[in-house]
Amino acid sequence: MKRNIPKWQKTSKLHYLMLGLITFLSIxxxxxxxxxxxxxxxxxxxTPPSLVPGPRFLEVANKVLSAEGVYFxxxxxxxxxxxxAIAVAQVIFSAIAGFAFAKLHFKGRQFSILFIxxxxxxxxxxxxxxxxxxxxxxNLVNTLYALIVPALVTAFGVFWMRQIIDAQVPNExxxxxxxxxxxxxxxxxxxxxxSIRQSSFVLGLFxxxxxxxxxxxxxxxxxxxxxxxxxxxxxxxxxxxxxxYSLQMGGAFxxxxxxxxxxxxxxxxxxxxxxxxxxxx
Amino acid sequence: xxxxxxxxxxxxxxxxxxxxxxxxQLPGVASLxxxxxxxxxxxxxxxxxxxxxxxxxxxxxxxxxxxxxLGESEFNGINNFTFLLQDSDFxxxxxxxxxxxxxxxxxxLIIAISLAAILRNKRLKGKSFWRTILLVPNITSIIxxxxxxxxxxxxxxxLINGILSLxxxxxxxxxxxxxxxxxxxxxxxxTWRWVGYNTLIFLASMxxxxxxxxxxxxxxxASKWQQFKYVTLxxxxxxxxxxxxxxxxxxxxxxxxxxxxxxxxxSTKQFLTLTLFLYNQAFLNNKYGYAAAIGIAITFIVLIISxxxxxxxxxxxxxxxx
Numbered sequence: 001m002k003r004n005i006p007k008w009q010k011t012s013k014l015h016y017l018m019l020g021l022i023t024f025l026s027i028x029x030x031x032x033x034x035x036x037x038x039x040x041x042x043x044x045x046x047t048p049p050s051l052v053p054g055p056r057f058l059e060v061a062n063k064v065l066s067a068e069g070v071y072f073x074x075x076x077x078x079x080x081x082x083x084x085a086i087a088v089a090q091v092i093f094s095a096i097a098g099f100a101f102a103k104l105h106f107k108g109r110q111f112s113i114l115f116i117x118x119x120x121x122x123x124x125x126x127x128x129x130x131x132x133x134x135x136x137x138x139n140l141v142n143t144l145y146a147l148i149v150p151a152l153v154t155a156f157g158v159f160w161m162r163q164i165i166d167a168q169v170p171n172e173x174x175x176x177x178x179x180x181x182x183x184x185x186x187x188x189x190x191x192x193x194x195s196i197r198q199s200s201f202v203l204g205l206f207x208x209x210x211x212x213x214x215x216x217x218x219x220x221x222x223x224x225x226x227x228x229x230x231x232x233x234x235x236x237x238x239x240x241x242x243x244x245y246s247l248q249m250g251g252a253f254x255x256x257x258x259x260x261x262x263x264x265x266x267x268x269x270x271x272x273x274x275x276x277x278x279x280x281x
Numbered sequence: 282x283x284x285x286x287x288x289x290x291x292x293x294x295x296x297x298x299x300x301x302x303x304x305x306q307l308p309g310v311a312s313l314x315x316x317x318x319x320x321x322x323x324x325x326x327x328x329x330x331x332x333x334x335x336x337x338x339x340x341x342x343x344x345x346x347x348x349x350x351l352g353e354s355e356f357n358g359i360n361n362f363t364f365l366l367q368d369s370d371f372x373x374x375x376x377x378x379x380x381x382x383x384x385x386x387x388x389x390l391i392i393a394i395s396l397a398a399i400l401r402n403k404r405l406k407g408k409s410f411w412r413t414i415l416l417v418p419n420i421t422s423i424i425x426x427x428x429x430x431x432x433x434x435x436x437x438x439x440l441i442n443g444i445l446s447l448x449x450x451x452x453x454x455x456x457x458x459x460x461x462x463x464x465x466x467x468x469x470x471x472t473w474r475w476v477g478y479n480t481l482i483f484l485a486s487m488x489x490x491x492x493x494x495x496x497x498x499x500x501x502x503a504s505k506w507q508q509f510k511y512v513t514l515x516x517x518x519x520x521x522x523x524x525x526x527x528x529x530x531x532x533x534x535x536x537x538x539x540x541x542x543x544x545x546x547x548s549t550k551q552f553l554t555l556t557l558f559l560y561n562q563a564f565l566n567n568k569y570g571y572a573a574a575i576g577i578a579i580t581f582i583v584l585i586i587s588x589x590x591x592x593x594x595x596x597x598x599x600x601x602x603x
Contacts, residue, residue, distance in 0.1 A: 093328070099321065100322050104318040109318060127337050134336065171310050174313060184317035267413040268413055275412075
């Protein structure tokens with residue numbers, strides 16, 4: 001019954017204790033958001049502070065949604081629209097270009113890949129001032145297009161897809177299909193796309209999350225509150241007087257909840273996306 | 282970009298697999314019509330050139346001007362750069378950026394490698410649960426998290442000072458006014474956000490170490506610590522380099538956290554970072570040319586650090602056993 005466990009594979013209670021501690025530290029800030037936004041100011045500032053949820057959350061949530069000059073629900077929709085547009089566009093453009101870079105022979109291919117990799121080294125702040133000037137000239141300032149258009153493609157997405165298609169789609173199958181007379185678009189549509197469905201989903205998720213959490217560019221290019229994304233809208237909820245953080249924390253909780261719910265469904269896939277990239281890259 | 286390992290990968294596919302393959306045969310499928318490659322990459326390249334490459338070139342141009350977004354712009358030679366080198370804020374921003382980088386990177390490396398070593402164990406229960414939990418901080422809204430930590434680190438009523446005050450003789454620490462305390466606050470936010478992600482990266486490369494190495498080390502009587510030191514650590518060299526480079530690029534982009542603590546980077550600029558400095562010069566002071574020069578300076582710093590990293594890695598792998 002008892003299997004002989006090799007010594008080097010033994011686990012100890014200490015390991016579980018450490019993992020437990022990390023779990024606690026990872027979750028606690030979310031719990032704390034809820035504690036602060038559901039308790040009264042007095043409950044939070046006493047020593048020791050209250051560590052159980054109070055009765056005030058709905059009242060605070062209501063205040064967040066109706067705060068003057070803050071369009072929280074609008075910001076939520078804006079963020080969703082931008083995130084989904086960017087995710088879909090990045091997956092499509094990256095899959096097509098990644099396929100070409102992984103499987104097609106054409107002149108200039110090598111150079112293009114090197115060029116893309118080289119630009120990945122440049123820090124993104126370098127282009128931010130000119131990008132704003134360009135957005136201004138194109139009349140994109142204070143529109144959601146200003147967030148979407150520059151993010152339609154990324155060098156990273158194309159490079160990632162190239163790696164994925166290279167690793168997951170065997171050349172033999174494509175060869176066989178093309179010898180049977182399938183055109184290149186046909187091969188892409190019926191062989192390549194179905195076999196990279198999982199990876200495309202992961203790339204889309206990463207793009208969506210990056211858009212959701214982006215702050216620097218939105219805060220530069222968006223000007224009127226009804227155009228704000230969630231991150232920018234959250235900064236409007238600063239306590240005007242005293243140390244009453246409940247409004248801000250309530251907003252933070254409301255802005256984070258959708259991601260946490262999404263994470264319950266896709267967390268495992270994100271984990272394998274991160275780990276696959278690390279190994280295969 | 283963050284998902285890829287730099288340099289020679291230990292596993293099947295290194296960063297530049299095409300170089301190796303090409304000596305034998307062209308990569309890709311010869312029977313597919315290669316001319317389709319151009320329309321396939323055209324949409325990507327068009328957008329990429331306009332919004333990714335053009336701004337970079339444009340910023341080099343702007344950096345030589347006294348650029349006023351409202352009025353006339355005049356050629357300014359290298360004045361933006363000479364002024365930058367004499368601007369004490371620039372040097373303060375460099376100091377702060379590197380201090381925050383060091384305070385977040387080294388604890389992260391230690392925690393992430395230790396956690397990955399625990400998670401590598403095949404007999405650990407709930408593997409997938411632990412891995413998933415580790416990624417939760419990474420997906421959360423950056424501003425929301427800044428708000429929470431700011432409250433936790435509060436001087437008078439913050440939970441962290443509340444815990445510290447239980448130790449006799451410890452006064453409340455001001456995690457905003459103090460130089461190092463403010464850096465610790467920002468570094469904690471960064472560490473909290475990225476340590477789980479880096480754990481997964483380390484775990485992935487640890488799982489690629491063959492079990493036999495541990496078995497034979499164990500048979501030879503190596504202790505757990507010796508196994509870690511002589512089997513695990515040497516195989517993580519490339520991953521450590523990767524995490525350091527990505528961490529440096531990320532470290533130079535720290536913006537939201539300090540800006541939320543104080544838009545000016547603190548009363549004595551004690552936590553002004555390079556990106557916050559750039560943002561304020563461009564969008565608060567309307568000095569576009571100067572801001573472009575700061576962007577170029579940041580790029581130089583990235584290139585220098587990457588070069589140093591490259592040299593060190595080469596030297597280490599040159600000394601390697603094989």
